[in-house]
Amino acid sequence: MIGQAEIAEIGARLARRAGPDPPAAWDLRIDGDDGADPATLTHAKQQALMRAYQARYVLLPSAAPAGCFVERLRRHYDPGEMARLETLRHALEAELLEPRADAARRDAAGRDWRDYAEALIPELRGQGENPFTAYLRTSPNAQAHYRNFLLQSSADLLAEASASAMGVVGEFGAPQSALFRILIDEFGYGAHGQKHAVLYQATMRDFGLCADYNAYWPLFDTQALDLHNAIHHLFQNPRNFFMQVGFLLFAETAYQRSTQDHFRYLREVFPDVDARYFGEHAHIDLHHTRMVIDEVAGPLVETYGAAAGAEIVAGAELTRTVFDAAGAHMLAVAGVFDAAAAAGRATAAAADLATLGRGLTPAAAGAPGPDAAAVQVGGIGLVDAASFAAFPAGAYGRLPRAAG
Numbered sequence: 064m065i066g067q068a069e070i071a072e073i074g075a076r077l078a079r080r081a082g083p084d085p086p087a088a089w090d091l092r093i094d095g096d097d098g099a100d101p102a103t104l105t106h107a108k109q110q111a112l113m114r115a116y117q118a119r120y121v122l123l124p125s126a127a128p129a130g131c132f133v134e135r136l137r138r139h140y141d142p143g144e145m146a147r148l149e150t151l152r153h154a155l156e157a158e159l160l161e162p163r164a165d166a167a168r169r170d171a172a173g174r175d176w177r178d179y180a181e182a183l184i185p186e187l188r189g190q191g192e193n194p195f196t197a198y199l200r201t202s203p204n205a206q207a208h209y210r211n212f213l214l215q216s217s218a219d220l221l222a223e224a225s226a227s228a229m230g231v232v233g234e235f236g237a238p239q240s241a242l243f244r245i246l247i248d249e250f251g252y253g254a255h256g257q258k259h260a261v262l263y264q265a266t267m268r269d270f271g272l273c274a275d276y277n278a279y280w281p282l283f284d285t286q287a288l289d290l291h292n293a294i295h296h297l298f299q300n301p302r303n304f305f306m307q308v309g310f311l312l313f314a315e316t317a318y319q320r321s322t323q324d325h326f327r328y329l330r331e332v333f334p335d336v337d338a339r340y341f342g343e344h345a346h347i348d349l350h351h352t353r354m355v356i357d358e359v360a361g362p363l364v365e366t367y368g369a370a371a372g373a374e375i376v377a378g379a380e381l382t383r384t385v386f387d388a389a390g391a392h393m394l395a396v397a398g399v400f401d402a403a404a405a406a407g408r409a410t411a412a413a414a415d416l417a418t419l420g421r422g423l424t425p426a427a428a429g430a431p432g433p434d435a436a437a438v439q440v441g442g443i444g445l446v447d448a449a450s451f452a453a454f455p456a457g458a459y460g461r462l463p464r465a466a467g
């Protein structure tokens with residue numbers, strides 16, 4: 064297991080490479096850990112792993128920072144420093160992600176992928192409204208919770224399909240070309256204004272959020288990092304290729320339904336907000352599910368056998384597990400925040416990125432002093448430290464800089 068000392072060591076190297084005041088896209092820093100709270104160490108590990116994954120594709124800040132840009136680019140993608148982080152990557156994956164992947168494999172052993180896929184479509188399409196948007200209809204802080212949902216999801220969606228693109232390059236026959244057609248849909252067929260990440264930016268801006276890549280890194284909670292790392296773990300390891308197909312099968316099918324709920328919700332409750340991101344997915348993912356089944360999974364299993372099909376089921380069920388956990392967490396955090404707000408102990412507020420200080424988990428917030436500062440929880444708002452201690456595991460907050 065990676066210990067506190069290794070995380071501190073890599074954290075110092077990442078901070079040195081990022082330099083002072085880095086633009087968000089090139090900020091490599093991870094949170095420190097005083098060794099008192101295991102959840103804080105887990106958070107730092109999830110951050111280190113996500114830094115390793117994000118280093119595998121091109122990210123440029125929207126505006127050039129001071130100094131020679133090419134020199135900064137070379138430092139950000141320094142191969143020696145990247146290799147240092149990569150040496151920790153497998154151990155982090157083994158500890159944080161692989162037990163769930165192995166469990167999904169065990170459960171899927173011997174299952175028939177086609178029976179599974181044909182049952183999955185009516186099951187997911189037939190579900191009622193997703194619990195999060197249904198809850199928001201009753202919440203007095205709906206706008207704050209939606210803002211937080213967008214913020215936490217931005218860890219992946221501001222570079223939407225960059226993770227899955229890692230599973231498209233190479234050479235593996237006709238299924239590769241079908242995956243490539245899905246990928247170029249995700250990239251708007253090359254029309255920048257249609258790229259899904261660009262549509263997502265528009266929704267974020269309409270909720271008053273900054274749409275720069277990783278702008279909200281300090282507020283990503285442990286659960287959000289876990290979800291997005293689980294996806295990267297599949298796509299950044301070619302050995303998981305058939306599980307990647309399972310991810311796409313589940314994600315494209317689940318997205319048909321969830322984006323429809325979000326689209327309807329936004330149209331009804333926030334009619335002035337740009338909801339094209341959700342409307343587009345509710346439509347195009349019908350095709351993507353079909354393409355995954357008919358042009359990718361079917362031919363692959365025909366060529367490579369039933370064990371490949373079981374891997375596809377495992378990847379889909381792993382995706383169900385991490386999506387469900389993320390959804391339940393988002394809902395639990397909203398409920399606990401609303402209860403604190405009703406008791407006068409929390410206030411909805413957009414985060415002020417300039418004033419954020421030290422991060423903390425609910426466990427680390429235990430027994431705060433009477434003058435403890437309020438904690439900014441994601442994009443939702445401020446909660447007093449005693450109330451934050453009762454938030455579900457996987458939540459993450461920040462103290463104001465003065466108190467940090």
Ligand SMILES: [Fe+2]
Pocket residue numbers: 223249259344
């Ligand atoms: Fe998409």
Ligand SMILES: [Fe+2]
Pocket residue numbers: 315347348351
């Ligand atoms: Fe899609």
